[in-house]
Amino acid sequence: MKHVTRLLGAAAITAGSLGSAPAFAEGGTLVIGSTQVPRHLNGAVQSGIATAVPSTQIFASPLRYDENWEPQPYLAESWDVSDDGLSVTLNLVQDATFHDGEPITSEDVAFSIMTTKENHPFQSMFAPVDTIETPDEHTAIIRLSQPHPALLLALSPALAPVLPKHIFDDGQDVKSHPANSEPVGSGPFMLEEFTAGEAIILKKNPDFFIDGRPKLDEIIINMVKDPSSLLISMENGDVDMYPFMAGSQEILRLEKADHIEITDEGYAAVGPINWLAFNTKSEKLSDVRVRQAIAYATDREFITNALHRGVSTQQRGPIIESSPFFDDTIEAYDVDLDKANALMAEAGFGDGMELTIDFIPGTKEQQQSVAEYLKSQLKKIGIDLTVRSAPDFPTWAGRVSGHEFELTMDAVFNWGDPVIGVHRTYLCSNIREGVIWSNTQSYCNEEVDEILNAAAIEQDPDKRKELYSRFQHIIAQDVPIYFINATPYHTAYDNRLMNPPKGIWGTMHPLDRLEWSE
Amino acid sequence: MSSSYILRRVGYGLILMLGVVVLNFLLIRLAPGDPAVVIAGEMGGASDEMLASIREEYGLNKPVITQLGIYVGNVLQGDLGKSFFFDQPVSSLIGQRIGATILLVITAQILSILLGVFLGVIAARKPNGVMSGFVSVFATIGYAVPVFWTGIMLIILFASVLPIFPVEGMQSVRLRSAGGLTWALDVAHHLVLPAFTLAIIYLAQYARLSRASMLEVLGSDYIRTARAKGAAEKTVLFKHALRNAALPILTVAGLQFGNLISGALLVETVFNWPGMGRLAFDSILRRDYPTIMGVLFFASAMVVVANILTDISYRWADPRLRGKS
Numbered sequence: 114m115k116h117v118t119r120l121l122g123a124a125a126i127t128a129g130s131l132g133s134a135p136a137f138a139e140g141g142t143l144v145i146g147s148t149q150v151p152r153h154l155n156g157a158v159q160s161g162i163a164t165a166v167p168s169t170q171i172f173a174s175p176l177r178y179d180e181n182w183e184p185q186p187y188l189a190e191s192w193d194v195s196d197d198g199l200s201v202t203l204n205l206v207q208d209a210t211f212h213d214g215e216p217i218t219s220e221d222v223a224f225s226i227m228t229t230k231e232n233h234p235f236q237s238m239f240a241p242v243d244t245i246e247t248p249d250e251h252t253a254i255i256r257l258s259q260p261h262p263a264l265l266l267a268l269s270p271a272l273a274p275v276l277p278k279h280i281f282d283d284g285q286d287v288k289s290h291p292a293n294s295e296p297v298g299s300g301p302f303m304l305e306e307f308t309a310g311e312a313i314i315l316k317k318n319p320d321f322f323i324d325g326r327p328k329l330d331e332i333i334i335n336m337v338k339d340p341s342s343l344l345i346s347m348e349n350g351d352v353d354m355y356p357f358m359a360g361s362q363e364i365l366r367l368e369k370a371d372h373i374e375i376t377d378e379g380y381a382a383v384g385p386i387n388w389l390a391f392n393t394k395s396e397k398l399s400d401v402r403v404r405q406a407i408a409y410a411t412d413r414e415f416i417t418n419a420l421h422r423g424v425s426t427q428q429r430g431p432i433i434e435s436s437p438f439f440d441d442t443i444e445a446y447d448v449d450l451d452k453a454n455a456l457m458a459e460a461g462f463g464d465g466m467e468l469t470i471d472f473i474p475g476t477k478e479q480q481q482s483v484a485e486y487l488k489s490q491l492k493k494i495g496i497d498l499t500v501r502s503a504p505d506f507p508t509w510a511g512r513v514s515g516h517e518f519e520l521t522m523d524a525v526f527n528w529g530d531p532v533i534g535v536h537r538t539y540l541c542s543n544i545r546e547g548v549i550w551s552n553t554q555s556y557c558n559e560e561v562d563e564i565l566n567a568a569a570i571e572q573d574p575d576k577r578k579e580l581y582s583r584f585q586h587i588i589a590q591d592v593p594i595y596f597i598n599a600t601p602y603h604t605a606y607d608n609r610l611m612n613p614p615k616g617i618w619g620t621m622h623p624l625d626r627l628e629w630s631e
Numbered sequence: 632m633s634s635s636y637i638l639r640r641v642g643y644g645l646i647l648m649l650g651v652v653v654l655n656f657l658l659i660r661l662a663p664g665d666p667a668v669v670i671a672g673e674m675g676g677a678s679d680e681m682l683a684s685i686r687e688e689y690g691l692n693k694p695v696i697t698q699l700g701i702y703v704g705n706v707l708q709g710d711l712g713k714s715f716f717f718d719q720p721v722s723s724l725i726g727q728r729i730g731a732t733i734l735l736v737i738t739a740q741i742l743s744i745l746l747g748v749f750l751g752v753i754a755a756r757k758p759n760g761v762m763s764g765f766v767s768v769f770a771t772i773g774y775a776v777p778v779f780w781t782g783i784m785l786i787i788l789f790a791s792v793l794p795i796f797p798v799e800g801m802q803s804v805r806l807r808s809a810g811g812l813t814w815a816l817d818v819a820h821h822l823v824l825p826a827f828t829l830a831i832i833y834l835a836q837y838a839r840l841s842r843a844s845m846l847e848v849l850g851s852d853y854i855r856t857a858r859a860k861g862a863a864e865k866t867v868l869f870k871h872a873l874r875n876a877a878l879p880i881l882t883v884a885g886l887q888f889g890n891l892i893s894g895a896l897l898v899e900t901v902f903n904w905p906g907m908g909r910l911a912f913d914s915i916l917r918r919d920y921p922t923i924m925g926v927l928f929f930a931s932a933m934v935v936v937a938n939i940l941t942d943i944s945y946r947w948a949d950p951r952l953r954g955k956s
Contacts, residue, residue: 338909
């Protein structure tokens with residue numbers, strides 16, 4: 114027993130000292146802590162944060178975006194949009210290769226965009242792409258059936274990874290292709306090891322086509338399901354970066370740590386919105402006055418300041434407020450209980466009504482707490498609200514996608530351009546039974562459809578902005594959704610890191626400029 | 632102990648495993664929620680066509696009984712299927728994790744038996760002494776406290792307030808390429824809190840059991856004889872008494888193995904231990920049927936094997952049972 118005790122003591126001391134020793138020299142390792150678990154690493158057939166963070170390190174794409182929403186060269190050193198908006202020519206860099214040494218050609222770009230068009234859940238990204246011509250090895254001409262101003266943003270690393278055709282075009286279904294878990298890309302980092310659900314280890318690509326990058330030698334994405342454990346690991350220095358952190362407890366506590374910086378930048382293109390959705394086909398909620406009454410009764414400021422302890426920001430409309438398309442003149446529905454009660458009486462519910470609210474399980478502060486707050490708040494306008502919990506995500510998703518709900522809390526991303534992440538929630542044509550994050554509100558307004566369809570093809574940025582402005586005003590009037598707050602995603606990182614990911618895509622963007630200052 | 636006895640026990644074990652496979656399959660299908668919707672949700676939403684193709688790809692559009700037939704047929708051929716979520720063979724997902732679970736469970740088992748029996752023997756020496764009272768109180772608390780709560784308390788104490796142990800995982804990511812002793816010490820360092828958390832509940836049980844068992848044995852005639860002939864107290868306790876008192880402990884150790892594995896599920900989740908338990912927990916939330924069934928299959932197999940080994944070792948330890956079927 115004595116020997117065992119001595120051995121364990123020695124183990125604790127040795128491993129403890131080894132674990133806390135900073136081992137960074139030139140290059141160095143970055144450990145990213147993540148609560149997200151990717152299915153695989155191929156962002157061409159899978160959306161979501163979990164896949165996009167590693168996928169954007171492994172795969173390069175035609176363009177990348179700066180912090181001012183301006184496209185920048187990446188695999189395409191230049192590009193040209195024709196005057197009629199019906200073709201986009203990409204001129205690829207000459208000497209780029211995949212991690213296996215094969216050169217990247219226009220054939221790879223064409224294959225990748227068509228594969229993404231056919232398999233990615235965001236079908237609006239490349240829907241207007243008819244064909245892609247490849248007149249030479251370094252030129253790809255994208256032919257469109259209609260102008261598609263969202264196309265350039267869709268060519269970002271998070272949405273359009275360039276796949277090696279020689280690996281993926283082998284007759285197997287790309288959605289379940291074995292290479293999705295052992296990907297070969299052309300990005301700044303190469304996959305060394307992927308243990309599903311546990312860790313992803315990425316090594317520097319020594320032949321990356323941008324000279325002098327990446328700066329780091331290695332990125333390790335360590336998956337830790339429990340945010341509290343991740344918080345302690347971040348404090349202890351076991352983890353260097355914790356992106357997509359949304360809990361006020363973690364944010365406020367890590368703000369106090371000396372060696373940690375916290376930023377809410379890096380999520381503009383993600384556009385995460387936390388909202389209250391109405392089933393507009395429900396008998397009680399089909400009357401817009403009831404929906405407006407609920408909107409007037411809800412105190413957005415209380416939710417962001419008290420429930421979210423000041424870490425989240427208010428969100429008034431369907432387009433994230435940090436987007437250039439947001440219109441800040443829309444009706445905000447500031448709290449007005451008299452008006453709310455009057456609207457309830459007008460709608461014939463002066464004696465009150467009973468309603469049920471659902472919420473996404475597992476995100477207590479953003480979802481469950483708000484639902485519980487609404488229960489007490491809506492009592493003030495005569496609504497007896499039952500909060501219905503779901504044991505897990507599939508149960509909630511089943512209820513909402515099956516339109517078996519009255520009110521539900523939900524959280525949806527804008528994904529950069531409204532065509533990609535906003536239209537899907539409001540188009541009449543996207544009311545689809547069994548499909549989560551479609552138009553599950555069953556909201557249908559032909560005028561909205563016309564405006565969105567026009568905005569999707571409008572090339573003049575000012576006119577496009579005007580169309581989205583009209584759209585936002587109509588949605589504010591019709592209230593298929595009451596918008597509450599931008600999900601308060603923050604990135605915590607070791608303050609010795611230089612060039613932290615604060616661009617519009619945050620960590621869903623190549624981390625090739627990130628480096629240690631010592 | 633005849634080989635026919637062992638063969639019969641193995642035969643019963645295989646039949647039991649088949650029953651477990653069928654029952655697991657049916658029970659899991661009773662849970663509400665459609666895996667295709669989860670996969671689509673993970674993909675960020677999907678069209679009707681995509682949902683249909685997901686169901687087609689994973690065979691979810693076939694009648695349940697057909698799916699059962701296909702599954703059992705595949706299992707008999709050693710194929711546990713492909714994870715709905717990760718699109719990887721279930722056997723490889725389990726292969727990556729089974730070592731971590733075995734390490735945790737075996738360490739906890741050894742820790743709980745050694746410490747538990749030691750405490751029990753000490754307590755039995757003086758049934759009305761302070762140590763005996765401590766063991767009884769400790770056993771009651773240890774048995775009553777939920778394992779996840781113990782884990783969280785240990786994390787707060789030894790990973791946050793007094794940070795001497797790591798909070799999660801099985802090894803430091805920065806040391807993963809280190810080999811040999813450094814690696815082993817790092818794993819041992821990570822193992823302390825989860826193994827102790829898992830061991831506490833069983834440690835308490837073994838302490839109580841061995842205390843009771845020892846008290847009974849210590850009152851028997853042959854112990855009095857041993858003492859009368861002048862044997863040292865240490866010899867009386869550990870050589871004469873404990874050997875006989877160990878039989879019920881051996882039985883319980885085998886029976887507890889299943890509970891230990893289910894306890895590991897919670898402990899692995901709390902400590903982010905990369906074992907089968909955490910995989911099972913996550914897979915349940917994802918409705919990843921093949922993975923859940925694969926983990927249950929392996930967990931059941933481990934319990935069946937443990938029970939067979941207990942039976943055999945029990946007969947080996949107790950000469951009175953040898954030769955009986």
